[in-house]
Structure formats: structure tokens, C-alpha cells
Amino acid sequence: MPFLGLVSIVVRDYDAAIAFYVDVLGFELLEDTRLDDSKRWVVVAPPGAQETAVLLAKAVTGEQEARVGDQTGGRVGWFLNTKAFDRDYTRMKAAGVMFEEAPRHEPYGTVAVFRDLYGNRWDLIQLSQTTAPETSDDAS
Template identity: 80%
Template structure:
């Protein structure tokens, strides 16, 4: 079955982006391979991620540079799921992540919007856990 392997975040500089995503948000650096004198293949992901990771792609043209920090027209473009919202929210705040709001409870879970080092908007989100499925005889 196909799955989403990578999503791209256009960045100004590879090393500053690596430092932010690894040291501030807490992602793991999965790959940093030099392609040529100007391009690298840089992949980061949250610890334990099995399918989707983030490709940090340095802007190479004026058009790409204009998109750094506003890839989604001001909308939240990425959703960082957690199973321990309070822990991760406090860790990220202490590391310097700028949250736009206090955490809020929604019908689907707990969420707060933050910005990456370029201004792209992300949700830190802990989805509500569903009840354990019932067995065929009606018990849990």
C-alpha cells in the first residue's frame, strides 16, 4: 500500500534548519547527504516516525526564497502529533519554540499552533484517544 514518505519544507539554510528541527523541536536527523556543491539531501523526522519524514530543501531561486516561511499562505501546514501534549509543549517552549496561543481543548484533542524558525505554522496536537473496541460479546 502506498504511503506518504516525505514532505518538503523550503528553508533558507540547511545547517540552521537542521539545528532548529533537531535541537529545538526534537526531531532526529535521518540523512544529510551532499548532492553537489550547493545541494544536500537533508531528512528529519520525529523520533519513532515510521513513514513520513520532512525533507529540508534549501531555496535555490528567488521564487523559492519568497516562499520560505509562508509555504501555505498563512495556514497551518504541518501537524506534529504527540501522545504527551503537556510534556512536549513545555519541552518545546523551554527550547525556544514560539507558540501563537495557549493550548486549547477541541473536540478532536488538545492543540496549540507554533511557528518554525521561518514562520511556517504547525499544530502540536494530541488527538483524543478512542475507547477500546468492544469484543463480539459486548464486553471490553
């Protein structure tokens, strides 16, 4: 069955992006391979992610540079799911993540919007039991 393997986020600097996603958000650095003098293949993912990861792609054209930090036109573009919202929200705030709002409770779960180091908007979200997909206990 096909699955979404990578999503790209255009960044200004590989090392600054790695530092934010790994040291601040707590992602794991899965790969950092130099492809040539200016291009690297950099992949990060939340701990334990099974399928989808993030490719940190350095902007190389003026058009790409103009999109850094606003890749979705101001909308939330990425959703970081958690099963321990309070723990992750507290850890992320302590690490310097800038949340736009206090956590709020919606019919679909608990959520708070934050921005990455370039200004892209993300949701930290814990889905409610009624909207969370069924998972097997032995799948993790």
C-alpha cells in the same frame, strides 16, 4: 500499500534548519548527504516516525526564496502529533519554540499553534481518544 514518505519544507539554510528541527523540536537527523557544492539531501523526522519524514530543501530560486516561511499562505501546514501533549509543549517552550497561543481543547484533541524558525505554522496536537486512529500495542 502506498504511504506518504516525505514532505518538503523550503528553507534558507540547511544548517540553521537542522539545528531548529533537531535541537529545538527534538527531531532526528535521518540523512544529510551532499549532492553537489550547494545542494544536500537533508531528512529529519520526529523520534520513532515510521513512514513520513521531512525533506529540508534549500531555496535556490527567487520564487522559492519568496515562499520560505509562508508555504501554505498563512494556514497551518504541518501537524506534529503527540501522545504526551503537556510534556512536549513544556519541552518545546523551554527550547525556545514560539507558540502563538496557549494550549486549547477542541472536540478532536488538545492543540497549540507554533511557528518554525522561518514562520511556517504548525499544530502540536494530541488527538482525543474518539478521533485518534486505532493502533496495536505491539506496533511500536
